[in-house]
Amino acid sequence: xxxxxxxxxxxxxxxxxxxxxxxxxxxxxxxxxxxxxxxxxxxxxxxxxxxxxxxxxxxxxxxxxxxxxxxxxxxxxxxxxxxxxxxxxxxxxxxxxxxxxxxxxxxxxxxxxxxxxxxxxxxxxxxxxxxxxxxxxxxxxxxxxxxxxxxxxxxxxxxxxxxxxxxxxxxxxxxxxxxxxxxxxxxxxxxxxxxxxxxxxxxxxxxxxxxxxxxxxxxxxxxxxxxxxxxxxxxxxxxxxxxxxxxxxxxxxxxxxxxx
Amino acid sequence: xxxxxxxxxxxxxxxxxxxxxxxxxxxxxxxxxxxxxxxxxxxxxxxxxxxxxxxxxxxxxxxxxxxxxxxxxxxxxxxxxxxxxxxxxxxxxxxxxxxxxxxxxxxxxxxxxxxxxxxxxxxxxxxxxxxxxxxxxxxxxxxxxxxxxxxxxxxxxxxxxxxxxxxxxxxxxxxxxxxxxxxxxxxxxxxxxxxxxxxxxxxxxxxxxxxxxxxxxxxxxxxxxxxxxxxxxxxxxxxxxxxxxxxxxxxxxxxxxxxxxxxxxxxxxxxxxxxxxxxxxxxxxxxxxxxxxxxxxxxxxxxxxxxxxxxxxxxxxxxxxxxxxxxxxxxxxxxxxxxxxxxxxxxxxxxxxxxxxxxxxxxxxxxxx
Numbered sequence: 001x002x003x004x005x006x007x008x009x010x011x012x013x014x015x016x017x018x019x020x021x022x023x024x025x026x027x028x029x030x031x032x033x034x035x036x037x038x039x040x041x042x043x044x045x046x047x048x049x050x051x052x053x054x055x056x057x058x059x060x061x062x063x064x065x066x067x068x069x070x071x072x073x074x075x076x077x078x079x080x081x082x083x084x085x086x087x088x089x090x091x092x093x094x095x096x097x098x099x100x101x102x103x104x105x106x107x108x109x110x111x112x113x114x115x116x117x118x119x120x121x122x123x124x125x126x127x128x129x130x131x132x133x134x135x136x137x138x139x140x141x142x143x144x145x146x147x148x149x150x151x152x153x154x155x156x157x158x159x160x161x162x163x164x165x166x167x168x169x170x171x172x173x174x175x176x177x178x179x180x181x182x183x184x185x186x187x188x189x190x191x192x193x194x195x196x197x198x199x200x201x202x203x204x205x206x207x208x209x210x211x212x213x214x215x216x217x218x219x220x221x222x223x224x225x226x227x228x229x230x231x232x233x234x235x236x237x238x239x240x241x242x243x244x245x246x247x248x249x250x251x252x253x254x255x256x257x258x259x260x
Numbered sequence: 261x262x263x264x265x266x267x268x269x270x271x272x273x274x275x276x277x278x279x280x281x282x283x284x285x286x287x288x289x290x291x292x293x294x295x296x297x298x299x300x301x302x303x304x305x306x307x308x309x310x311x312x313x314x315x316x317x318x319x320x321x322x323x324x325x326x327x328x329x330x331x332x333x334x335x336x337x338x339x340x341x342x343x344x345x346x347x348x349x350x351x352x353x354x355x356x357x358x359x360x361x362x363x364x365x366x367x368x369x370x371x372x373x374x375x376x377x378x379x380x381x382x383x384x385x386x387x388x389x390x391x392x393x394x395x396x397x398x399x400x401x402x403x404x405x406x407x408x409x410x411x412x413x414x415x416x417x418x419x420x421x422x423x424x425x426x427x428x429x430x431x432x433x434x435x436x437x438x439x440x441x442x443x444x445x446x447x448x449x450x451x452x453x454x455x456x457x458x459x460x461x462x463x464x465x466x467x468x469x470x471x472x473x474x475x476x477x478x479x480x481x482x483x484x485x486x487x488x489x490x491x492x493x494x495x496x497x498x499x500x501x502x503x504x505x506x507x508x509x510x511x512x513x514x515x516x517x518x519x520x521x522x523x524x525x526x527x528x529x530x531x532x533x534x535x536x537x538x539x540x541x542x543x544x545x546x547x548x549x550x551x552x553x554x555x556x557x558x559x560x561x562x563x564x565x566x567x568x569x570x571x572x573x574x575x576x577x578x579x580x581x582x583x584x585x586x587x588x589x590x591x592x593x594x595x596x597x598x599x600x601x602x603x604x605x606x607x608x609x610x611x612x613x614x615x616x617x618x619x620x621x622x623x624x625x626x627x628x629x
Binding site: 068071072075185186187188189190191192193194 | 261262265268269297298299300303307311312313314318322
């Protein structure tokens with residue numbers, strides 16, 4: 001099975017701080033990590049390779065610093081790492097990002113593409129499905145369990161209130177939930193090899209066949225009007241009651257807030 | 261990246277057990293199993309011998325990060341790596357490395373080191389354990405005390421007199437398997453600290469050791485022991501460094517949150533000055549420890565450097581953990597607050613693998629040479 005895992009380097013916090021003047025993310029002083037959903041996807045890819053054979057390539061679009069995260073992926077066991085980097089990609093929104101990643105993937109041989117469901121810094125959950133659209137392959141999002149079958153996989157999709165079991169044939173793309181697979185530890189020896197033995201392949205816009213107008217800021221139709229941290233909600237109150245008594249409590253609360 | 265791995269492992273897998281295994285005096289076999297899979301039991305050993313192919317600096321960082329949360333767990337790794345894998349790598353024959361070093365470095369087996377005897381501590385030359393040449397094997401008789409990892413280790417590096425008339429030149433080193441007839445593990449010691457590290461007596465009564473298990477040449481055991489302890493001291497320095505840093509981290513967090521007289525106690529200059537002193541000693545310990553590890557990695561002499569690192573780091577650990585308890589006040593004296601355990605764990609770093617006095621002897625003799 002030839003697997004490509006798309007990974008993103010993100011700030012190591014869910015408490016994003018924004019620059020009050022221009023509304024952009026403040027990254028200074030915040031350590032960067034591999035996006036948790038992507039890491040779960042990488043772990044799943046490694047397990048698939050261990051059970052049915054094949055190889056795992058990790059692909060990331062980002063600044064040169066993202067190389068550290070790709071070495072981490074190699075230290076976890078990935079076979080090959082590609083960093084798509086350059087000025088042409090700066091300022092990309094999700095569409096421009098997916099256009100670039102899809103163009104890079106066209107240069108590669110694959111059965112399965114795994115992306116994280118969403119990145120903890122942007123939370124859009126758009127890039128994975130967009131890549132599948134660009135490549136015109138099936139996409140199965142919210143994967144919580146993956147089982148290999150001949151020529152494809154069976155995916156358990158998780159929704160808030162239900163599961164959906166889908167069989168999908170290669171080539172296809174799945175977006176991984178953090179619950180898909182608990183990532184393994186790197187080993188010290190693999191970390192040494194990731195620096196001493198492996199190299200990170202550096203690709204620029206010249207290495208992929210993409211319409212320049214669809215890359216970077218120019219290829220990004222999204223316009224950020226305003227960025228703000230989401231307000232914190234109070235913890236709420238849990239009341240245990242049944243039937244009529246419960247209904248009365250709910251109605252009283254709704255009335256208290258003038259909602260009914 | 262290695263440090264991040266060690267830290268993540270320590271926080272996820274080691275810290276949650278630290279209070280309980282200390283309280284129960286229980287050897288953390290489950291953690292040792294996880295460390296085997298994580299490759300922590302053969303970091304500086306070449307891959308061809310089952311290790312990770314890393315260096316001593318990475319190994320020291322591993323011990324440091326483990327010691328930040330649990331002194332006992334860190335010394336399991338240190339004794340195994342420095343004192344059992346170390347001499348096999350340096351002095352073992354190719355056959356001995358294949359048979360004994362490979363499973364140790366892979367973590368499939370655990371190692372230990374037996375030099376100390378009831379009457380031979382700092383005066384290691386006063387060995388009374390005897391090994392008599394019987395042709396194709398030696399017969400060992402005697403006992404060793406205070407042996408780290410004893411009872412859980414599979415492979416022991418044991419020192420014994422092959423020729424008592426020769427003094428230190430009559431000492432030889434042997435590789436002894438736990439199942440060799442005549443070899444047994446005695447009572448478990450009750451200790452001030454490192455409760456979860458196993459410390460026992462080893463007893464050898466007519467213990468037959470095959471000739472091919474002689475490590476190095478006959479009569480060269482004392483040199484092997486001293487060279488091994490030079491490497492071991494880097495591990496203990498790293499353990500002490502981790503204890504100091506762990507106690508400092510806990511104290512920083514505590515003094516920022518503990519309020520007295522209407523403000524956090526970190527706002528008082530007494531606290532600030534003490535924290536500054538704790539940080540200086542810890543950082544000095546760190547630099548000396550890393551320097552000693554780098555010297556070993558670079559193939560430079562490191563005996564004096566390792567002694568300086570161990571002396572400075574162990575005394576820093578004692579100072580910092582004691583200050584940590586003082587700044588925690590009454591809470592620091594309670595077992596729930598970790599720093600009490602850290603102080604108990606720190607004391608041994610001034611004693612084992614050469615007391616502070618031995619380190620001063622090593623350093624001064626190098627100076628006056």
